[in-house]
Amino acid sequence: MKTIYLSENETEKSAEILKNGGIVAIPTETVYGLAASTFDENAIKKIFLAKGRPNDNPLIVHICNIKNIYEVVSEFPEKAKKLADKFWPGPLTMILPKNKSIPNSVTAGMDSVAVRFPKNKIALEIIEKSKVPLVAPSANLSGKPSPTKFEHVKNDMEGKIDAIVNGGDCEFGLESTVISLIGEKPIILRPGAITPADIKSVLGEEIEIDKNVFSKPQINQKVLSPGMKYTHYSPKAKVFLVKGTTEKYCDFLKDKNENGIFALCYNEDIPFLKIPYISYGKKENPTEQANKLFGALRECDFKKAEIVYAHFEMINEISIAVYNRLIRAAGFNVIEI
Ligand code: TXA
Ligand code: MG
Numbered sequence: 490m491k492t493i494y495l496s497e498n499e500t501e502k503s504a505e506i507l508k509n510g511g512i513v514a515i516p517t518e519t520v521y522g523l524a525a526s527t528f529d530e531n532a533i534k535k536i537f538l539a540k541g542r543p544n545d546n547p548l549i550v551h552i553c554n555i556k557n558i559y560e561v562v563s564e565f566p567e568k569a570k571k572l573a574d575k576f577w578p579g580p581l582t583m584i585l586p587k588n589k590s591i592p593n594s595v596t597a598g599m600d601s602v603a604v605r606f607p608k609n610k611i612a613l614e615i616i617e618k619s620k621v622p623l624v625a626p627s628a629n630l631s632g633k634p635s636p637t638k639f640e641h642v643k644n645d646m647e648g649k650i651d652a653i654v655n656g657g658d659c660e661f662g663l664e665s666t667v668i669s670l671i672g673e674k675p676i677i678l679r680p681g682a683i684t685p686a687d688i689k690s691v692l693g694e695e696i697e698i699d700k701n702v703f704s705k706p707q708i709n710q711k712v713l714s715p716g717m718k719y720t721h722y723s724p725k726a727k728v729f730l731v732k733g734t735t736e737k738y739c740d741f742l743k744d745k746n747e748n749g750i751f752a753l754c755y756n757e758d759i760p761f762l763k764i765p766y767i768s769y770g771k772k773e774n775p776t777e778q779a780n781k782l783f784g785a786l787r788e789c790d791f792k793k794a795e796i797v798y799a800h801f802e803m804i805n806e807i808s809i810a811v812y813n814r815l816i817r818a819a820g821f822n823v824i825e826i
Pocket of ligand 2: 636
């Protein structure tokens with residue numbers, strides 16, 4: 490298949506392709522998504538195929554107007570309304586009871602549906618012109634870091650999808666916060682730019698974070714979000730997450746100078762390192778880390794890293810989102826020093 494490249498001004502053309510059953514990678518404020526019409530089962534199949542995504546991992550439905558919410562959900566409870574008022578459009582995905590018309594292939598047969606109202610202008614225009622909500626998983630090959638730049642999408646999807654819209658670099662760089670509003674208490678299934686404190690400030694209650702955000706589900710354990718079961722964000726290298734101060738981290742690495750070993754580090758570590766490194770931002774700036782992490786993980790492949798020691802320290806609530814992606818990239822291998 491020939492993949493065409495579209496500029497951010499060609500939203501009409503993108504919508505046309507989507508209306509005709511094609512699949513198009515589009516920018517959002519979090520990461521690039523691979524879009525298709527929510528009600529076109531054939532196009533949905535193409536998404537799973539292009540990504541190599543397991544069929545039991547459901548997709549997020551994207552809307553461009555709160556008026557369209559009942560096309561996607563069967564109930565829109567008070568708590569969801571409050572969160573929508575505050576955070577939509579924006580990087581928050583809510584799990585809600587699904588509308589019957591949403592195909593089972595979108596929700597992987599679940600009774601719930603993930604819904605998001607993004608704020609990226611290009612994404613909004615494309616949804617609006619498509620005249621239907623669009624499903625859009627991250628536009629990476631399954632298991633790879635999500636794409637935050639046009640080039641990342643091109644590397645993964647060239648020849649597999651109809652078009653890629655070049656919207657430049659994504660603003661946040663990690664995927665949306667996912668919160669389930671299905672049970673009695675809201676529960677965060679994936680941390681992101683909208684933090685537990687942000688949500689607490691609107692709902693006025695403590696917000697639980699699902700334990701599988703930080704730890705590996707047991708074999709055959711039932712998880713609240715199917716995505717939690719799968720390997721994610723992995724470069725080809727074996728990654729270890731190393732928790733500790735700059736001093737301890739650099740000390741830990743000082744005799745690890747074989748070929749292929751890389752430090753995935755903070756800027757502050759650089760002067761003390763004697764091995765090749767890829768930096769993902771300043772230690773005190775988790776927002777910058779969120780923005781650079783997926784690019785840095787992709788660079789590990791580019792530089793043919795074989796073993797990567799990733800430095801991590803918890804600074805604030807954005808660090809939770811960074812940690813969630815890093816610990817998955819590391820296959821839950823954590824070294825405390
Ligand atoms: O920022 C984002 O959310 C990006 C952009 C493109 O919007 N999209 C994204 O989609 O990250 P994806 O498919 O890569 O991740 C969606 C996650 C998966 O872990 C999936 O298992 C979970 O959301 N999910 C989807 N529907 C669900 C449901 N009904 N219940 C629980 N988890 C669900
Ligand atoms: Mg994804």
